[in-house]
Amino acid sequence: MSEDNRQWLLARRPSGLVTSDDFRWNVGAVPDIGDGEVLVRNLYLSCDPTQRSWMAGRTYMPAVAIGEVMRSFAAGVVQVSRHPDFREGQIVYGLFGWQDYCVARPDDLFKMQVVPPGVSIEAALGVFGLTGLTAYFGLLHVAALQPGETVVVSGAAGATGSVAGQIAKIKDCRVVGIAGGAEKCDYLTRIGFDAAIDYKSENVMTRLRETCPKGVNVFFDNVGGRLLDAVLLHLAMHARVVLCGSISGYNDAAPQGPRNYMQLLVRRSRMEGFVMTDYNEHSPEAIHVLSGWVRDGRIQHRSDVVTGLENAPSALARLFSGENRGKQLVCVAPPATGAGGADMRVDP
C-alpha cells in the first residue's frame, strides 16, 4: 500500500476509444482533512460506461475538468474520520475517484454510504450500486414493467443488463438478451434468460421475430445504434424503450440517431431516459428487495477484477471492447480480511 497518493488525472477530452493517453499519472501527498470530512483509502474502483461521457463533456453531471482526478464510483475503508456518522475501519462507497486516497464530504451530492453487513464490496459496487439500481429503477419505475410482457435487454451480459434481465424474469416476463459472442449468450440462458441473440453472428431482426412473436413491450437499451433501430421495428403497441446507455456510440464523434424512431408513433410507444441517482430516496427500499433476490439465488452476478490503480484506464476500456465478463472492477488495494462481510456473490 502506498503512502503517497497516486492519482489518474484527466489529461484531455477523449476522442474515440478511451486510452491511457487521456489521463496523466500524478503522485502527491496523502491529503489532510477538515471538519465534516472523511479520509477514505480506496480498495476497489467501479468501471461504468457513463464515465466515458463524464470525460467528454457536461451530461447529467458537470464534465470532469482537465487536470481533475478522474471521477469514479469506488469502495474504500475509512482511514480517518472527522464526521460524526463515520468511524475508522468502516467500508464505504461513493464517488471517490481514481486515486489511493479521497477526501470525502459525506454531506455532498452522492453522499458516501456504508457497505452494509453481509454485503461484499464487489456486490456493493455492482448489484447494490449504480449497476443494479439502474436496472431496478429503469425496469420497475421508468418502464413500469407488467407481468407477462416481453422484455428485450441489450448489453445483456453486462453488469446492468444481466441484472435487468433477471429482474424481468422474477416479474414473470419473457426475457430476451442481446449480447456479443456465444460465451456471453450461453451465460444469459444459464442465468435464466428465455433466449439470447448473438448480434455478432446472428441476424438480429430475424432472431427478434423468432424470439418475440408478440413484439417487444419493454426494451432496456444499453447500446443504441443498429440494435436500437432493429428493436424499434419490433415494438408491440404501447411499448416503452428505456434509455439506459448507448455504449455503441460513446466513442463515436458523430453517432447516428435511431432512424426508425417514428415507429414510436406507429406503435404508440415512448422512449424515455433516466438517471439512477434521481431515485436516491428509493435506494434503501430497492437494495432491500434486491438483497432478498440475491440471497435466494434469483439474481446472480459476477465481477471481473483487474489489479492495480495503474491499470484503471485499460480496465475502463474493456467495457467498450466487450472484454469484461460481468461487473468490471479495479482492485487498488486488497481489503483486510473480513472487510465488508461475507461475499454474497453467486458466481455461475
Next chain:
Amino acid sequence: MSEDNRQWLLARRPSGLVTSDDFRWNVGAVPDIGDGEVLVRNLYLSCDPTQRSWMAGRTYMPAVAIGEVMRSFAAGVVQVSRHPDFREGQIVYGLFGWQDYCVARPDDLFKMQVVPPGVSIEAALGVFGLTGLTAYFGLLHVAALQPGETVVVSGAAGATGSVAGQIAKIKDCRVVGIAGGAEKCDYLTRIGFDAAIDYKSENVMTRLRETCPKGVNVFFDNVGGRLLDAVLLHLAMHARVVLCGSISGYNDAAPQGPRNYMQLLVRRSRMEGFVMTDYNEHSPEAIHVLSGWVRDGRIQHRSDVVTGLENAPSALARLFSGENRGKQLVCVAPPATGAGGADMRVDP
C-alpha cells in the same frame, strides 16, 4: 358536377416527393350501394402529410394498395342513403378517398360523421378534424401540458401546428413556433405565439436559447430532422417530445434519426408517438371544447383551397414544399348554398 365517378388510383409507391406520376386517373360509373351503405358525393378533400406514409407502406394503417383509390379524409353530401342514421342532403366527413363518389359504410373504422350545424366544411376537415384533434390530444393527453410551461411547435404555421400553439396559449404556456419564412412567422405572432423562429433564415439553436430561456418543456414535433435535433439540445428537465409527424423525412428513402436522442437521458425526458384515432372516444368532448375556443376567437384557422379533383396530387405536394398557408384542401365540387351551416372560420 360529373355523372361519372372520377378517381385517382395509387399507381406506385412514391420515391421522393409525391408527383402525379404516383397516381393513375380513372373514370368509371357511379357505384350502386347496398343495405347499410351510403353514397357520398365528395365536396372537399383534406390534404394531410400522413397520406404520404399511407402511400409508402404499412404504418398505423395498412398501406394503400396499388390500384386502389387514394385514401383521404374528405367531406361530402349524402346522395343516397340505405343506412338508418343518414339521410340525403346531409353533409358528412370521413375517409372517402380521391374520387367523386364514395360508397361509405358508416359502421366501419373511421366511421363517417355528420358535420354539425354551425360548422363549415373547412372547419370540419381542419380544426374539428384530424388536424385540430391531433393538436388537442397530442398536447393535452400525450404531453399532459401544464400551465406555465414552455412549448415549442415545429411546422407551426401548418394546420395542426397552428392549432397546437393556440391551445398551448389558452393553457397559459409560453409558445414558440418554428416555421419556414417571414410570412409564416408573422402569421404565428399575429395569432398569439410569443415568438417565431424562421428556420430558413435564422440560427435555430441561437433563437431557441433566446426564446426559451428556461428550456423546452414540451416539443410538439411535426417535422423531425435537424429541428428535432436542435430542440433536443434545449430540453428542460422531464420534458416531453410529442411525435406528431416527421415531414422533413417523409420524402427521404433513408431519413436520419435524431442524433441527440441521448439528451432524453441527460434531461430525464421522453419522446412519445401517438395516433389521433386512438382517442376517437374522446373526440366529441374535444370538438365541444375546440368549438368554444373557435367561437370565442381564441383559435384562428385558415384554409388553402385548390380547385379540382384533377389537382389533388399537386395539392398534396404543396404540404411538402411548404407552399400551403393553413389547412390544404381540394374543392371537388362546390357545396350547395348553406351546406354545412355558417362558416365559423376567423381568418386573420
